[in-house]
Amino acid sequence: MGFLALKTYQYRNLKDAEVCLDAPRVFLVGENGQGKSNLLEAIYLLSFGSSFRTRRDQELIRRGCGELALHGKTAEHDISFLLSGKNGTTKSIKLDGKPVTDRKELVRIFPAIVFCHDDISFVNGSPERRRWFFDQTMSLHEPLFIDTLRSYRKILKLRNMALKEDRRDLLDVYDIQLARAGMEIQEKRREAIEGFNTTFSSLHEKVSGLEGEMKIAYRPSWKGCKGEEDVGVLLHRRRESDLEMKTSGSGPHRDRFAFLLEGRDFSSIASTGQLRLLSLLLRVGQARFFYEKCGRRPVLLLDDVLLELDPRRRQRFLGTLPEADQIFFTFLPDRQYSELKGNDTMLLRVKEGEFIEE
Numbered sequence: 143m144g145f146l147a148l149k150t151y152q153y154r155n156l157k158d159a160e161v162c163l164d165a166p167r168v169f170l171v172g173e174n175g176q177g178k179s180n181l182l183e184a185i186y187l188l189s190f191g192s193s194f195r196t197r198r199d200q201e202l203i204r205r206g207c208g209e210l211a212l213h214g215k216t217a218e219h220d221i222s223f224l225l226s227g228k229n230g231t232t233k234s235i236k237l238d239g240k241p242v243t244d245r246k247e248l249v250r251i252f253p254a255i256v257f258c259h260d261d262i263s264f265v266n267g268s269p270e271r272r273r274w275f276f277d278q279t280m281s282l283h284e285p286l287f288i289d290t291l292r293s294y295r296k297i298l299k300l301r302n303m304a305l306k307e308d309r310r311d312l313l314d315v316y317d318i319q320l321a322r323a324g325m326e327i328q329e330k331r332r333e334a335i336e337g338f339n340t341t342f343s344s345l346h347e348k349v350s351g352l353e354g355e356m357k358i359a360y361r362p363s364w365k366g367c368k369g370e371e372d373v374g375v376l377l378h379r380r381r382e383s384d385l386e387m388k389t390s391g392s393g394p395h396r397d398r399f400a401f402l403l404e405g406r407d408f409s410s411i412a413s414t415g416q417l418r419l420l421s422l423l424l425r426v427g428q429a430r431f432f433y434e435k436c437g438r439r440p441v442l443l444l445d446d447v448l449l450e451l452d453p454r455r456r457q458r459f460l461g462t463l464p465e466a467d468q469i470f471f472t473f474l475p476d477r478q479y480s481e482l483k484g485n486d487t488m489l490l491r492v493k494e495g496e497f498i499e500e
Contacts, residue, residue, distance in 0.1 A: 144216065144441060144468030145185060151211040152204045154180040155495040162499070163468075165488035169479050170472045171500075172492030178472040181497070182256065182443045185470065188214040188221045189254035189441065191235050191245040199225055199233065219251065246285040253282055253440040255429045257447045261421040265401060266409055272399040279428045280334050283435035287330060294323040298390060306388045313381060320393060321373035327394040328362050335360040335399070341434070342427040349458040350419060354404035363396035418450050422459060430464045442469045448478070 149160040156177050170178040179195070183202075186194050193202060202225060203210045209226040224234040235242040242248060264275045280287045301316040303309075339358055346356040367373045376392065377384075384391055401408040401420065409417070429440055442463065448456050448471075460482070463469070473479040475491075483489065490497040 145188075145214050146217065147215045148181065148184060148188075149211075149213040149215075150184060152207040153184060153202060153210045153212060154204060156180055156184070157495045159496070161490070161497045163488070165486060166468055167484065167487040168468070168470045169483065169487055169489045170470065170492050170497075171475050171479060171489060173475065176492045177495040177497075178492050179258075179445050180495070181492075182445050182470055182472065184212050185214070185441065185443060186254055186256055187223050188212055189248060189252035191223070191233075191242070191248055194256050194258060194260075199231075216252075221248070221252065246281070246288045249282060249288075250285055253432060253436075253438065254443060255282075255425055255432070255440050256443040256445065257422060257425045258443075258445040259447070261425060261447075262418055263421075264424055265412075265417045265421050269396075269398045273395075273397055275424065275428075276331060276334065276338075276399060279338065279431060280330060282428070282432045282440075284330075290323060290326050290330070294320070294327055294394060297323055298393065298395060302389050305384050305390065308385065310385075317374055317377045318370070320390070321370040321377065324364065324394050325367070325370055325373060328364060328367075328397070331394070331397065332360055332362070337434075338427060338431055341430050342423065345423050345427055345430075345462055346420070349423060349455065349462055350416065351455075352403065352416075356408065356420075357402045359400040359402050361398040361400060363392045363394065363398075415450065419455060419459070422447055422451075423462070426459075426462050426464065429466070433464050439465045439467045442466045444469065444471045446472050446474075449474075 144163075144166065146164045147160055147162055150156045151158050154177070155175075161181070170181060172178055183193055183195055187202070193199075196202070209224065211225075212223040214221045220238055222234075222236045224232075224236075226232045226234070235245070235248070237247065237251070263271045277287070277291060281291075297316060297319045301313065301320055304312040304316060335358055342358060343356055346352070350356075364373055364376060367376060380392060403411075408420070412420070429442060432438070432440055448459075451459060471479065471482070479489075489500045491500055
């Protein structure tokens with residue numbers, strides 16, 4: 143569901159005001175540093191309870207202030223986000239006046255997908271970033287997967303602590319628990335990638351102009367393990383190595399994903415422009431995959447991601463965007479946006495944290 147209005151208080155550089163957002167497409171136009179990305183971040187905060195730009199909540203509070211508040215309104219819900227306390231350590235989220243105790247409640251109601259420059263790290267960054275992307279993709283349509291991830295991470299932390307303290311008497315129990323949660327994650331990832339490829343491969347062929355099929359390959363750390371017993375055997379065999387390293391050297395936290403064009407590792411041969419386009423199409427694939435699984439339309443947040451695409455690829459990319467309840471775009475004031483503006487578009491000029499409808 144789309145946002146009708148957003149009210150901000152002591153949030154970054156935005157003025158303390160309510161901004162009307164009641165349109166299917168919202169264009170935010172202004173120079174860099176005026177607050178365009180901050181508004182997208184605010185929408186994301188209300189949708190996920192966390193930022194896509196920082197892990198330090200205190201950075202969200204306007205300099206010199208001690209707290210912040212956001213309030214979003216949709217046709218069906220009111221959602222509020224409050225940071226207070228020393229260094230913004232106290233976070234409070236309320237949905238229709240009731241406290242939200244688990245952020246996965248928000249994901250179920252306010253699915254939002256953001257396109258930003260940092261997304262390129264899903265393609266050329268660390269294996270951890272690729273795992274994060276695909277885990278988020280799965281969590282959007284299957285919130286219970288979040289619980290499985292949390293369970294695995296908790297067990298992994300306990301096992302690593304036992305390895306550091308040489309508590310061999312605990313490892314047999316932790317190995318059983320790790321194998322159970324880890325195999326569930328592995329099977330879910332394998333199933334998700336199989337379905338995601340169906341959507342993603344055709345998208346890439348349509349937009350990139352490259353010949354050959356693009357596939358995402360899932361490479362699990364526990365390769366060849368068909369069940370929990372196999373994992374248990376593998377963990378026992380590697381136990382001495384894990385004790386020496388004082389950490390768990392195998393498991394879903396070590397899984398890898400590769401982008402293959404006709405079987406070749408695309409990340410190592412692609413240009414920066416091709417990598418950027420690939421990262422954009424991953425987000426399109428994420429949005430489409432969510433819609434196919436849930437039959438629900440997300441809110442899309444596009445943060446200056448059209449700048450590096452030539453006109454031909456830009457039009458192809460925009461043609462791939464899935465149905466959405468609402469789409470936000472940020473633009474520099476260079477008129478690039480004029481050809482994209484339609485009758486359903488609200489244009490907001492952004493200057494020094496203030497939004498003026500044109």
